[in-house]
Amino acid sequence: MKKYCFGADIGGTTVKFGLFDQDGIVLDKWEIPTRTENEGVAILPDMAASIKEKIKEHGLNMEEIAGVGVDVPGPISDDGIVPHTANLGWGYKEVTRELTELTGLPSKAGNDANVAALGEMWIGGGKGHKNVLMITLGTGVGGGIVVDGKILTGAHGAGGEIGHIHVDDEIQDCCGCGNQGCLEQFASATGIARMGREILEGTEQPSVMRGQDMSAKLVFDSVKEGDELAIQVAERFGSYLGKALAGMTAVLDPEIIVIGGGVSKAGDILLEYVRKYYQPCAFKSTKETPFALAELGNDAGIYGCAKLILG
Amino acid sequence: MKKYCFGADIGGTTVKFGLFDQDGIVLDKWEIPTRTENEGVAILPDMAASIKEKIKEHGLNMEEIAGVGVDVPGPISDDGIVPHTANLGWGYKEVTRELTELTGLPSKAGNDANVAALGEMWIGGGKGHKNVLMITLGTGVGGGIVVDGKILTGAHGAGGEIGHIHVDDEIQDCCGCGNQGCLEQFASATGIARMGREILEGTEQPSVMRGQDMSAKLVFDSVKEGDELAIQVAERFGSYLGKALAGMTAVLDPEIIVIGGGVSKAGDILLEYVRKYYQPCAFKSTKETPFALAELGNDAGIYGCAKLILG
Numbered sequence: 001m002k003k004y005c006f007g008a009d010i011g012g013t014t015v016k017f018g019l020f021d022q023d024g025i026v027l028d029k030w031e032i033p034t035r036t037e038n039e040g041v042a043i044l045p046d047m048a049a050s051i052k053e054k055i056k057e058h059g060l061n062m063e064e065i066a067g068v069g070v071d072v073p074g075p076i077s078d079d080g081i082v083p084h085t086a087n088l089g090w091g092y093k094e095v096t097r098e099l100t101e102l103t104g105l106p107s108k109a110g111n112d113a114n115v116a117a118l119g120e121m122w123i124g125g126g127k128g129h130k131n132v133l134m135i136t137l138g139t140g141v142g143g144g145i146v147v148d149g150k151i152l153t154g155a156h157g158a159g160g161e162i163g164h165i166h167v168d169d170e171i172q173d174c175c176g177c178g179n180q181g182c183l184e185q186f187a188s189a190t191g192i193a194r195m196g197r198e199i200l201e202g203t204e205q206p207s208v209m210r211g212q213d214m215s216a217k218l219v220f221d222s223v224k225e226g227d228e229l230a231i232q233v234a235e236r237f238g239s240y241l242g243k244a245l246a247g248m249t250a251v252l253d254p255e256i257i258v259i260g261g262g263v264s265k266a267g268d269i270l271l272e273y274v275r276k277y278y279q280p281c282a283f284k285s286t287k288e289t290p291f292a293l294a295e296l297g298n299d300a301g302i303y304g305c306a307k308l309i310l311g
Numbered sequence: 312m313k314k315y316c317f318g319a320d321i322g323g324t325t326v327k328f329g330l331f332d333q334d335g336i337v338l339d340k341w342e343i344p345t346r347t348e349n350e351g352v353a354i355l356p357d358m359a360a361s362i363k364e365k366i367k368e369h370g371l372n373m374e375e376i377a378g379v380g381v382d383v384p385g386p387i388s389d390d391g392i393v394p395h396t397a398n399l400g401w402g403y404k405e406v407t408r409e410l411t412e413l414t415g416l417p418s419k420a421g422n423d424a425n426v427a428a429l430g431e432m433w434i435g436g437g438k439g440h441k442n443v444l445m446i447t448l449g450t451g452v453g454g455g456i457v458v459d460g461k462i463l464t465g466a467h468g469a470g471g472e473i474g475h476i477h478v479d480d481e482i483q484d485c486c487g488c489g490n491q492g493c494l495e496q497f498a499s500a501t502g503i504a505r506m507g508r509e510i511l512e513g514t515e516q517p518s519v520m521r522g523q524d525m526s527a528k529l530v531f532d533s534v535k536e537g538d539e540l541a542i543q544v545a546e547r548f549g550s551y552l553g554k555a556l557a558g559m560t561a562v563l564d565p566e567i568i569v570i571g572g573g574v575s576k577a578g579d580i581l582l583e584y585v586r587k588y589y590q591p592c593a594f595k596s597t598k599e600t601p602f603a604l605a606e607l608g609n610d611a612g613i614y615g616c617a618k619l620i621l622g
Contacts, residue, residue, distance in 0.1 A: 075596065131466055145562065147458055154564020155442055156596035165558040166592035177595055247476040247555075248562055251456065253465020281477035284488055285386065285467035 002066035005309040006051055006105075009112065009301030010034065010072050012087040015047055018302035019054060022066075022310060024123045028054060029302070040089035048102035067106035068099060069305030071115035075157030080109040108308040112301055114151045114160050116260070116294075117144025119304030125258040125292040133254040134294070135162060135245070137216075137263035140176065141184040141191075145252060162248060163188070167240050186240040189263050192216035195233045205229060220266035234273045242277025249286040260294025267293065313377035316620040317362055317416075320423065320612030321345065321383050323398040326358055329613035330365060333377075333621060335434050339365060340613070351400035359413035378417035379410060380616030382426035386468030391420040419619040423612055425462045425471050427571070427605075428455025430615030436569040436603040444565040445605070446473060446556070448527075448574035451487065452495040452502075456563060473559060474499070478551050497551040500574050503527035506544045516540060531577035545584045553588025560597040571605025578604065 002022070009016040012034060019028040032050050035042040051068060054060075072095065074085040080096025096107040110118070117126070117134035126132040130149045136142040141163030145152040152159040163184035164177050173194075175182035185191045196214045200207060207229040208222050219237075222230030245257060264270060271291050279287055296303055313333070320327040323345060330339040343361050346353040362379060365371075383406065385396040391407025407418040421429070428437075428445035437443040441460045447453040452474030456463040463470040474495035475488050484505075486493035496502045507525045511518060518540040519533050530548075533541030556568060575581060582602050590598055607614055 143562075147463055148461075150459075152458055152563065155566040155600070156564055158561065158564040158594055158596045161561045161564070161594050164561045164594040166554050167558075179592060179594070181592070243477050244558075247478075247558060250469065250472045250475045251454075251559055251562055252463065253467055253469040253472070255466040281490060281492070283469055283472050283475040283490070285469045289466070 001064065003064040004060060005066040005306050006054075006068040007302035007305030007309075008047055008051075008068060008070045009115075009305060010043065010047075010070060010088065011112075012036065012073060015043070015050075016298070016302055017047075017050065017054070018299070018306060019058065020303075020306040020310075024303065024306065024310075026302075028058065029299075030054075034088065036087070036089040038089070039091065040085075043088060043090075044095070044098050044102060048099065051103055051105075062104065065105055067108065067309040068103060069115075069308035070095060070099065070107065070109045071112040071301050071305055072109065073112050076109050076111055077157060078153050080107065106309070110151055110153070110304070110308055111144075111157060111160075113142035114144040114153065115304035115308065116296075116300035117146050117160070117258070117304070118151055118307050119296055119300040119302070120258050120260065120294050121146045121149070122307045123303050124295040124300060125260070126256050129255040131252070131255045132258055133245075133248060133252055133256075134258040134260060135241075136261035136294075137187055137189065137259065138261035139189055141188045142261070145254075147252070162244070165244050165247070167244050183240060183244050187237060187244075187263075189216040189261075192219055192233065192237055192263065195236055196230070199229050199233055203229070216263045217266070220263075220269060223269060234269075238273030239277045242274045242279075243281045245274065246278050246281035246283075246286075249289055250283045253286055254289065257289060257291045258294050259291065260297075260300065264293050312375065314375040315371060316377040316617050317365075317379040318613035318616030318620075319358055319362075319379060319381045320426075320616060321354065321358075321381060321399065322423075323347065323384060326354070326361075327609070327613055328358075328361065328365070329610070329617060330369065331614075331617040331621075335614065335617065335621075337610075337613075339369065340610075341365075345399065347398070347400040349400070350402065351396075354399060354401075355406070355409050355413060359410065362414055362416075373415065376416055378419065378620040379414060380426075380619035381406060381410065381418065381420045382423040382612050382616055383420065384423050387420050387422055388468060389464050391418065417620070421462055421464070421615070421619055422455075422468060422471075424453035425455040425464065426615035426619065427607075427611035428457050428471070428569070428615070429462055429618050430607055430611040430613070431569050431571065431605050432457050432460075433618045434614050435606040435611060436571070437567050440566040442564070442566045443569055444556075444559060444563055444567075445569040445571060446552075447572035447605075448498055448500065448570065449572035450500055452499045453572070456565075458563070473555070476555050476558070478555055494551060494555050498548060498555075498574075500527040500572075503530050503544065503548055503574065506547055507541070510540050510544055514540070527574045528577070531574075531580060534580060545580075549584030550588045553585045553590075554592045556585065557589050557592035557594075557597075560600055561594045564597055565600065568600060568602045569605050570602065571608075571611065575604050
């Protein structure tokens with residue numbers, strides 16, 4: 001009888017771990033540094049050692065452990081193979097095969113944004129649903145799509161790369177991906193801050209944002225104070241994101257749209273600006289598709305990893 | 312041992328049938344009128360009678376028949392329930408349950424555009440793939456998405472309604488769906504003809520299209536003759552469709568994009584204009600995603616219906 005599983009969210013700085021029971025209760029949570037030097041050769045052995053230590057510490061029986069779910073910050077195939085993950089120093093790596101050899105436990109893997117969506121579906125903002133569109137508004141814009149309870153990985157692991165939907169023909173700057181006009185350039189924390197700076201530079205109009213360090217947080221805090229220029233930035237953000245989400249729901253028709261990442265901490269006011277532009281552009285049967293804020297924060301990864309194993 | 316199955320593509324004018332073996336070979340193909348009067352009460356009984364007649368005609372044994380797959384021109388749930396299908400006169404209808412009662416055979420159902428995508432994946436332009444994005448450019452723009460061999464139906468049966476992705480903020484006309492700026496308004500036969508008329512009205516420049524009935528076919532035939540105004544229409548068409556497809560591949564990352572419908576008869580020249588705008592806007596790992604033309608024409612529906620049953 002399987003009673004437990006491990007989730008391991010591999011980031012560029014730390015690996016976050018969780019020990020879960022079958023119902024998604026976290027029994028232990030810890031992290032270790034990610035040693036990316038020497039092409040990240042130590043990462044998986046470090047993880048295996050840490051897992052073995054916890055097995056001993058909690059007096060677990062190997063037969064009771066269903067496996068180890070992991071996520072990585074980059075594309076990974078459904079059979080756990082990474083072609084190249086710059087953030088971890090990895091070239092080609094058979095992640096799940098190696099981890100199973102090192103731990104003696106079954107392993108499954110996914111991309112971090114996709115796995116976070118699975119976690120939010122299981123225990124977070126998308127709880128109770130099987131078809132979830134999650135968008136993460138952080139330094140960049142990531143996404144994860146869950147169809148009928150399963151991650152949509154895609155042919156090249158690019159399923160859910162919704163930050164790179166083309167939304168604008170005018171912008172001259174390049175996106176991190178090399179294209180121009182990606183959603184990420186307008187809906188990420190970086191993009192919102194850039195739009196904030198641009199709007200202040202383009203006018204003499206007073207604003208509470210002047211003289212402060214520009215950030216997405218400053219913009220939405222200023223919106224709450226009724227600052228007119230901040231409201232213009234929020235409108236622009238809402239227009240790009242709302243219309244792009246409307247397009248995505250015409251493709252995917254999810255049960256719920258979950259918005260996470262640092263920018264989403266602005267809360268309900270952010271949803272208001274997104275919905276305002278989403279609603280008129282959404283296909284009729286998806287106009288009332290609910291929006292929710294993500295609930296698991298930085299733990300979405302370990303929850304999703306556990307769900308990979310628990311199925 | 313199951314050897315055969317039926318596919319039935321229910322349209323507003325006729326129901327098209329196919330009798331298939333397990334390998335997708337059509338053994339018989341026929342059609343009957345769709346009697347939509349009296350809220351379409353005769354449609355399913357007419358179909359059942361026609362199927363029974365064919366079973367007798369071919370001397371089939373009921374035990375050898377795997378079932379009847381059907382598609383309908385509108386949303387339908389995965390368990391075969393239609394909320395309302397205007398084209399057929401139907402209100403709420405439990406399509407598969409009724410058909411099974413009438414025929415004594417198992418039944419599965421799907422939306423026509425989605426089922427056509429499944430057919431193209433099985434035997435047509437998407438053959439050999441399990442993840443297919445199909446777009447149908449006809450009077451309107453329809454679509455069907457196959458993920459890991461299964462139709463993406465969505466929460467309200469609106470999965471693959473890619474004709475209603477919002478792509479333009481300027482247009483004043485309304486789309487058939489009630490919104491403004493849908494892809495369908497620029498990439499359908501109707502939309503291409505409208506753009507053709509607009510461009511002729513806006514200039515005195517000579518064009519082989521002048522004095523002829525405007526249509527998508529006339530536009531692409533004129534492009535082949537090097538007509539400058541026709542080329543401008545094709546560029547506009549390619550820009551809207553190519554960018555929208557790039558956005559969709561960032562979401563879905565399909566193995567192949569299949570383009571069907573009447574407009575696709577223009578052939579490779581149409582793909583050229585779409586690819587030209589697709590490529591720069593597509594996310595890096597999807598820039599080389601192949602395009603193919605649909606191959607099954609009006610038979611895509613019956614093939615897809617058969618595949619619903621054969622799994």
